[in-house]
Every structure is written in structure tokens, then in C-alpha cells.
Amino acid sequence: MAVFTEVSPAQAQALLDHLELGQLSSLRGIGAGIENTNYFVDCTRDDHLHRYVLTLFERLTAEQLPFYLRLMQHLARRGVPVPEPHADRSGEILFEVAGKPAAIVDRLHGGHQLAPDAFHCQQVGATLARMHLAGRDFPLHQPNLRGLAWWREVVPQLLPFLEPGQAELLRSELAYQEQLAASPLYAELLRDCSGPIHADLFRDNVMFEPGEGPGRERLTGFFDFYFAGVDTWLFDLAVCLNDWCIDLADGRLVEDRAAAFVAAYEGVRPLTGAEHRLLPALMRAAALRFWVSRLFDLHLPREASLLKAHDPRHFERVLRQRIARPWHALHGGAAE
Numbered sequence: 001m002a003v004f005t006e007v008s009p010a011q012a013q014a015l016l017d018h019l020e021l022g023q024l025s026s027l028r029g030i031g032a033g034i035e036n037t038n039y040f041v042d043c044t045r046d047d048h049l050h051r052y053v054l055t056l057f058e059r060l061t062a063e064q065l066p067f068y069l070r071l072m073q074h075l076a077r078r079g080v081p082v083p084e085p086h087a088d089r090s091g092e093i094l095f096e097v098a099g100k101p102a103a104i105v106d107r108l109h110g111g112h113q114l115a116p117d118a119f120h121c122q123q124v125g126a127t128l129a130r131m132h133l134a135g136r137d138f139p140l141h142q143p144n145l146r147g148l149a150w151w152r153e154v155v156p157q158l159l160p161f162l163e164p165g166q167a168e169l170l171r172s173e174l175a176y177q178e179q180l181a182a183s184p185l186y187a188e189l190l191r192d193c194s195g196p197i198h199a200d201l202f203r204d205n206v207m208f209e210p211g212e213g214p215g216r217e218r219l220t221g222f223f224d225f226y227f228a229g230v231d232t233w234l235f236d237l238a239v240c241l242n243d244w245c246i247d248l249a250d251g252r253l254v255e256d257r258a259a260a261f262v263a264a265y266e267g268v269r270p271l272t273g274a275e276h277r278l279l280p281a282l283m284r285a286a287a288l289r290f291w292v293s294r295l296f297d298l299h300l301p302r303e304a305s306l307l308k309a310h311d312p313r314h315f316e317r318v319l320r321q322r323i324a325r326p327w328h329a330l331h332g333g334a335a336e
């Protein structure tokens with residue numbers, strides 16, 4: 001069940017008319033979502049088929065949405081492959097459909113690559129760096145709402161649900177991250193190497209389509225920007241490494257994939273000395289972020305939440321791995 005709000009063909013057509021996008025030819029609810037209602041919308045205009053995604057926002061409000069939608073628009077207009085929200089004649093990109101805030105964005109081609117190799121990682125790494133650079137002049141600001149301030153607020157609420165060993169790990173990692181955030185090196189990162197980040201660029205938020213030759217799929221875009229915020233670029237990279245470049249069974253880093261990812265990223269935007277030094281610490285921060293949010297969704301679900309909780313144990317394992325075997329991209333991926 002992922003279509004939380006039904007949209008009729010007439011309601012979809014009314015929005016297409018307003019945006020002058022053409023004649024509806026097909027409207028299909030998308031089963032995969034867990035946060036929003038999504039529909040594939042196909043329509044014809046000038047004798048051509050155009051494919052869009054209509055999203056009805058079930059959780060985010062009309063006040064919160066401009067940051068995400070304007071960021072997607074900004075990036076798309078700078079050539080970063082992300083779905084562009086469609087604007088009406090007055091430039092508005094947020095509408096109301098069936099009583100919910102709604103937007104129509106371009107549909108990306110292809111599907112997810114859930115078993116990536118080094119070649120997929122290179123493409124995501126290079127595109128991530130391009131996205132970071134393209135976001136530098138984005139004028140809107142919203143902090144990463146799942147950052148240190150949020151961990152500080154929710155960790156005490158989570159501790160009673162945990163076994164002693166887990167509670168100790170959560171407490172000590174938060175203390176480690178507090179110390180890191182107060183360090184001069186981190187201040188340098190915030191000053192020189194931060195901007196809008198995706199903050200949730202997992203395997204299921206990137207599309208690939210078949211390309212020339214076997215295994216040569218081509219990245220077609222990043223989507224699902226609804227955890228985006230302003231934070232360090234290195235945190236975004238760390239989130240990716242912890243998903244694209246690990247063995248999902250035990251959280252171990254797969255070093256050839258991680259090295260390929262970082263090398264491709266650095267082919268577009270070389271990491272600074274401070275970033276190289278802080279990468280292991282930020283990989284811990286990125287693991288902590290998703291351990292905390294998964295614990296939160298499991299133990300303290302928001303009222304009327306639509307979220308289906310993911311397994312928190314996975315990111316507990318990832319965090320333990322990152323602590324036990326810090327990874328330094330600088331030294332050819334050698335673990336300490």
C-alpha cells in the first residue's frame with residue numbers, strides 16, 4: 001500500500017492543464033513509496049509522449065517544500081540529472097491536489113541498481129561532486145534536519161529501548177561526534193566545504209538505464225530530495241560510501257568500490273586536506289545518523305506516520321565496522 005491519497009484522472013488532468021503539459025494518457029499509482037503518494041503520469045503533447053511523476057506530499061507541509069523543490073529545479077537547470085519540478089506561468093512549482101501539497105516532476109528513465117559494482121559507484125561519485133558544485137549558489141537555506149542537533153534531542157529518548165551495550169555505543173558515539181563538531185578542523189569543513197546536500201543518496205534513490213555493452217548501465221539521475229539540507233559535502237559522501245560501498249550482510253566496507261567512488265568524486269572536486277582527515281569520522285557520523293533515525297522510527301513512530309521502519313541493527317553494524325576499521329581514502333583505502 002503506497003498510494004495513500006487517491007487521485008482521479010480528472011484531478012490529474014486539471015493540473016496538467018494548469019501547467020500546459022498536455023493530454024493525460026495514463027495515470028498509475030506507484031507501489032514503492034513509503035512517505036508520499038506517487039503516480040506515474042504519461043501525457044501527450046505535440047504528438048509526443050511525455051512522462052512525469054506526480055507526488056502528493058503526505059508528511060511535508062507547503063512551508064517546508066520550497067527548499068526541496070527549488071533545489072531540484074536549481075540543480076536540474078545547471079545540468080545535474082535530477083527530476084525538474086514543472087512550473088506554471090507564474091513560476092509556481094507547488095500545487096494542491098486532493099487536498100495535499102503536490103508537484104509534478106520529470107520521470108527519470110531506468111531503475112535502481114541494488115547490486116552496484118565499481119562502475120556504478122564511479123558514476124554516482126562523479127555526479128555527487130557535480131551536484132555539490134552546482135549547489136554552491138543555491139540561495140535558500142535549511143539545515144540538515146537529521147544532523148547533530150536532532151541526534152542530541154532524540155538519543156536520550158532512545159536509550160531506554162536499548163540493551164546496555166547498544167546504549168553505551170550510542171552515548172559514546174554521540175559524545176565523539178559532539179567533540180568532532182567542536183573541533184577547529186570541523187569548523188574549517190563547515191566554512192569551506194559545505195552547501196546543499198542530498199543526505200539520503202542510497203541505492204534506491206538513484207536510477208540507471210541499460211547502456212552500451214553488458215554491465216554498462218548509465219546513471220540517469222538522483223531523486224527523493226526530501227531529506228536534503230545544508231551540511232558538509234563530506235557528510236553526503238560518507239552517507240553514500242556507507243550504502244553503495246558496503247557488504248549489506250555485515251556492513252563491511254568493500255574497498256575497491258569505495259576507492260572507485262572517492263576517486264571519481266575527486267575527479268570532479270578534489271577533497272581538501274581537512275576532508276581527507278575527517279572522512280573516517282564522518283563515515284561514523286553517517287552511520288550514526290541512520291542508526292538513530294531507524295531507532296526513532298521503530299520505537300517512537302510519529303503520530304499518523306506512514307513510515308515502515310527499516311531495521312536499525314543494520315546501521316548499528318555499520319557503525320561498529322566504521323569504528324573498528326576506519327577507512328582513509330588517501331592511503332589507497334588501507335584500513336588503520
Ligand SMILES: Nc1ncnc2c1ncn2[C@@H]1O[C@H](COP(=O)(O)OP(=O)(O)O)[C@@H](O)[C@H]1O
Binds near residue numbers: 032034107108223
Ligand atoms: N522522478 C522519478 N522518476 C522515476 N521514478 C520515480 C521518480 N520519483 C519516484 N519514482 C519512483 O517511485 C518510487 C517511490 O518514490 P520515493 O521518492 O522513494 O517515495 P517515498 O518518498 O514515498 O519513499 C521510487 O522507488 C521510484 O521507482
Ligand SMILES: N[C@@H](CCOP(=O)(O)O)C(=O)O
Binds near residue numbers: 035202
Ligand atoms: N534511506 C533511509 C530511509 C529513507 O527512506 P526513503 O525511502 O525516503 O529514501 C534508511 O535506509 O534508513
